[in-house]
Amino acid sequence: MDLSAINPVLLIASLMVAATPLLLAAIGELIVEKSGVLNLGVEGMMITGAIAGFAVSVETGSPYVGVLAAAFAGAALSLLFAFLTQFALANQVASGLALTLFGLGLSALMGQGYVGVRPPEMARLDMPVLSDLPVVGPILFSHDPILYFGIALTAGVWAFLKFTRGGLILRAVGENHDAAHALGYNVMRVRVLAILFGGACAGVGGAYISLIRVPQWTEGMTAGIGWIALALVVFASWKPWRALLGAYLFGGINVLQLNLQAAGVAIPVEYLAMSPYLITILVLVIMSADKSGAPASLGRSFHASQ
Amino acid sequence: MTGTLLSIRGLTKAYPGVVANDSVSFDIQEGEVHALLGENGAGKSTLVKMIYGLVKPDSGTMTWQGDPFAPPEPRAARATGVAMVFQHFSLFDALNVAENVALGMENPPPMRDLATKIRSVSENYGLPLDPDRTVGDLSAGERQRVEIIRCLLQDPKLLIMDEPTSVLTPQEVEILFKTLNKLKSEGTAILYISHKLEEIRALCDHATILRLGKNVGTCIPAETTARDMAEMMVGDTLHTPTRSAKDGGAPVLEVRDLSLASANPFGTRLKNITFTVHAGEILGLGGVAGNGQDELLAALSGEARSGSDTITVKDAPVGHLGPNERRALGILAAPEERLGHAAAPDMSLSENALLTGAIRENLTKNGFVDWASTTSFAERIISAFDVRTPGPASAARSLSGGNLQKFVIGREVLQNPQVLIVNQPTWGVDAAAAAAIRQSLLDLAAEGAAIVVISQDLDELMEISDHFGALNEGRLSDIRPAIGLSIDEIGLMMGGADASEGAAA
Numbered sequence: 001m002d003l004s005a006i007n008p009v010l011l012i013a014s015l016m017v018a019a020t021p022l023l024l025a026a027i028g029e030l031i032v033e034k035s036g037v038l039n040l041g042v043e044g045m046m047i048t049g050a051i052a053g054f055a056v057s058v059e060t061g062s063p064y065v066g067v068l069a070a071a072f073a074g075a076a077l078s079l080l081f082a083f084l085t086q087f088a089l090a091n092q093v094a095s096g097l098a099l100t101l102f103g104l105g106l107s108a109l110m111g112q113g114y115v116g117v118r119p120p121e122m123a124r125l126d127m128p129v130l131s132d133l134p135v136v137g138p139i140l141f142s143h144d145p146i147l148y149f150g151i152a153l154t155a156g157v158w159a160f161l162k163f164t165r166g167g168l169i170l171r172a173v174g175e176n177h178d179a180a181h182a183l184g185y186n187v188m189r190v191r192v193l194a195i196l197f198g199g200a201c202a203g204v205g206g207a208y209i210s211l212i213r214v215p216q217w218t219e220g221m222t223a224g225i226g227w228i229a230l231a232l233v234v235f236a237s238w239k240p241w242r243a244l245l246g247a248y249l250f251g252g253i254n255v256l257q258l259n260l261q262a263a264g265v266a267i268p269v270e271y272l273a274m275s276p277y278l279i280t281i282l283v284l285v286i287m288s289a290d291k292s293g294a295p296a297s298l299g300r301s302f303h304a305s306q
Numbered sequence: 307m308t309g310t311l312l313s314i315r316g317l318t319k320a321y322p323g324v325v326a327n328d329s330v331s332f333d334i335q336e337g338e339v340h341a342l343l344g345e346n347g348a349g350k351s352t353l354v355k356m357i358y359g360l361v362k363p364d365s366g367t368m369t370w371q372g373d374p375f376a377p378p379e380p381r382a383a384r385a386t387g388v389a390m391v392f393q394h395f396s397l398f399d400a401l402n403v404a405e406n407v408a409l410g411m412e413n414p415p416p417m418r419d420l421a422t423k424i425r426s427v428s429e430n431y432g433l434p435l436d437p438d439r440t441v442g443d444l445s446a447g448e449r450q451r452v453e454i455i456r457c458l459l460q461d462p463k464l465l466i467m468d469e470p471t472s473v474l475t476p477q478e479v480e481i482l483f484k485t486l487n488k489l490k491s492e493g494t495a496i497l498y499i500s501h502k503l504e505e506i507r508a509l510c511d512h513a514t515i516l517r518l519g520k521n522v523g524t525c526i527p528a529e530t531t532a533r534d535m536a537e538m539m540v541g542d543t544l545h546t547p548t549r550s551a552k553d554g555g556a557p558v559l560e561v562r563d564l565s566l567a568s569a570n571p572f573g574t575r576l577k578n579i580t581f582t583v584h585a586g587e588i589l590g591l592g593g594v595a596g597n598g599q600d601e602l603l604a605a606l607s608g609e610a611r612s613g614s615d616t617i618t619v620k621d622a623p624v625g626h627l628g629p630n631e632r633r634a635l636g637i638l639a640a641p642e643e644r645l646g647h648a649a650a651p652d653m654s655l656s657e658n659a660l661l662t663g664a665i666r667e668n669l670t671k672n673g674f675v676d677w678a679s680t681t682s683f684a685e686r687i688i689s690a691f692d693v694r695t696p697g698p699a700s701a702a703r704s705l706s707g708g709n710l711q712k713f714v715i716g717r718e719v720l721q722n723p724q725v726l727i728v729n730q731p732t733w734g735v736d737a738a739a740a741a742a743i744r745q746s747l748l749d750l751a752a753e754g755a756a757i758v759v760i761s762q763d764l765d766e767l768m769e770i771s772d773h774f775g776a777l778n779e780g781r782l783s784d785i786r787p788a789i790g791l792s793i794d795e796i797g798l799m800m801g802g803a804d805a806s807e808g809a810a811a
Contacts, residue, residue, distance in 0.1 A: 165408070165414070168401075168405055168408060168409060169409065171398075171400070171401065172398050172401065172405075172409050175398040175399065175400050175401065176396075176397070176398050176399070178396070179392075179396035179397060179398060180396075180398075180409075182360065182380075182392055182396040183380060183396055183409055183410050184359070184360075184379050184380030184381045184384075185409075295400075296399060296400065
């Protein structure tokens with residue numbers, strides 16, 4: 001066992017990478033749930049985004065086009081969910097589960113020709129001076145652009161919910177859809193847009209795994225990140241910064257346990273592998289002691305009667 | 307009055323199976339308070355929703371100050387100058403006052419300016435309100451202020467109020483009327499929907515009466531008796547509840563020194579409640595909502611258990627028993643919240659009848675439901691209490707509030723209780739149905755049951771109760787004979803100015 005092989009700088013830098021797919025999916029789902037919709041299809045939208053992004057990147061040679069394609073693919077799949085739950089008024093839990101299963105199958109089908117292919121690499125940002133700083137440089141200033149996009153998105157969503165009229169309307173719809181309707185807001189439109197946003201975010205999160213974090217395509221490679229994202233939203237009390245914190249915690253412990261495995265620590269691998277899930281849930285349960293954030297209309301179908 | 311503000315001609319709206327409005331016509335003058343009267347289901351709500359742009363009429367026209375007016379959505383109606391205070395408040399519990407107000411405005415100013423505006427308007431109209439408070443923590447009266455201020459900030463020319471006083475205390479009603487009179491003096495027209503005829507007589511200049519979607523007449527409320535208006539509404543002679551004189555029976559329900567923490571973290575703790583109800587007696591309990599009414603009902607029905615001796619029925623201790631055991635003993639209760647507490651919204655009327663009636667009506671045999679007798683029990687309630695519904699298979703949710711209220715009260719009354727506890731028995735129920743419910747309670751008492759009526763409606767309590775008490779912060783005032791109590795005395799009892807001091811003075 002050789003703990004000195006673990007480089008703390010690399011550890012922190014790679015935990016940010018490990019956390020980003022989770023963060024993207026969670027922020028998307030946070031907006032969806034704030035509008036009062038529970039979309040359990042995050043995992044399915046992520047894996048669909050992962051293969052769509054991967055395939056388009058390989059075909060076009062541009063990872064950026066791939067990420068865009070992933071956002072479209074995730075949004076397209078979520079449109080199916082939006083149709084089922086907002087127009088056909090289907091049960092949201094069942095529709096979300098179906099979406100996940102559908103996404104997993106669809107991605108396996110789409111990915112048949114791409115196993116073992118290497119995707120084009122996304123250039124890391126190279127900021128003059130900043131990236132060359134010791135310690136801080138590798139940790140903060142030499143990542144790929146999508147990672148920064150994830151943090152910016154968190155800030156943007158936080159500001160949107162807190163300061164803008166659009167955010168207020170979104171929260172109002174999630175809080176009491178009957179009242180929002182009575183005041184003349186289009187509940188269905190707000191929710192469909194939120195669902196599409198959530199789908200696009202999940203898609204980008206998936207593409208981040210297949211293009212940057214791993215980077216290759218294997219079936220079922222999202223490995224439950226979508227489910228963790230769902231739990232994260234709840235435990236973060238529907239607050240964007242807490243979601244970021246939770247995602248980094250999960251990413252951090254995940255990277256740490258991989259390092260510990262590599263260093264040959266005398267703890268069975270199975271325990272190490274389950275530790276990120278366990279510790280994330282523990283910490284978030286403690287954090288979520290205030291139950292204030294749950295949107296009151298979450299998961300309830302809205303039908304404008306009379 | 308300078309002219310006609312809104313003129314409605316031949317407005318018709320039909321839903322599958324029912325014509326909600328059948329060519330309704332009337333005019334609202336500028337600066338008048340116009341009452342819209344009608345029973346539950348007479349089409350009042352549909353009519354105002356058409357004015358507010360939430361519902362499109364099938365035919366008919368509206369004219370606003372001489373110009374055609376057909377708002378496609380509430381936004382357009384608000385832009386024209388129509389504002390509406392909803393019966394079930396259209397508020398968002400998790401948001402604060404300022405955010406709630408902003409959501410009802412077309413172009414809200416930045417939050418800081420809005421907070422200042424809310425403060426100034428609320429002082430101006432005598433409706434104190436803190437813009438930073440979360441709406442979920444406000445009382446019903448304060449919530450209504452949020453709605454009213456939301457409307458006032460848009461300088462409406464027509465303010466629609468859908469049953470605004472049904473959830474208010476007498477003091478809050480007084481404040482509301484002052485505000486409305488002030489608005490009227492400033493030239494705002496008000497369309498006022500209410501069941502409470504005395505209020506309409508006190509406040510309104512004209513009244514339009516709807517029955518089954520048709521305009522059946524207009525009157526000047528100040529010159530018409532409440533009884534005449536009620537009869538126009540019902541289209542029939544109104545039976546006021548009659549009570550037969552009775553002698554004091556034996557004590558049935560005795561509550562001794564009941565103290566109980568509330569199950570709800572925001573609830574009120576009951577403190578040393580003591581009272582006795584005799585056979586054939588109706589005890590009316592008043593008090594502003596949230597002073598322990600729900601908790602007292604829970605303690606009496608068995609939802610919340612207490613020490614066995616704190617509650618006795620005919621000298622048998624029952625405080626430790628659960629609801630079903632108490633039902634078996636003939637102690638029944640009808641809580642205030644119709645959907646969710648008194649009835650399961652998505653279950654049929656038969657199923658709801660079974661839920662509380664299973665024990666006393668023997669609706670189950672060896673663990674199996676006897677559907678034939680359950681359905682006939684539900685049908686008995688429907689016919690005895692004139693519940694308007696297609697049949698016992700309809701979901702509870704599909705009934706209008708007043709009809710469901712008749713059903714949930716009827717369900718308990720028909721089980722021949724020895725003790726019946728009801729909370730807000732006629733909340734949101736029209737005059738005819740309310741009279742029927744009150745009569746059924748009086749009849750039940752005449753047969754020897756002990757009845758506790760918890761209500762916000764003082765007129766109702768004075769009409770039916772033999773004794774009166776008031777709840778204040780979980781304490782019960784002295785119980786006094788209802789006959790001869792003055793409004794001032796009641797006010798003191800409700801305000802918690804200790805009734806014993808009042809009696810000693």
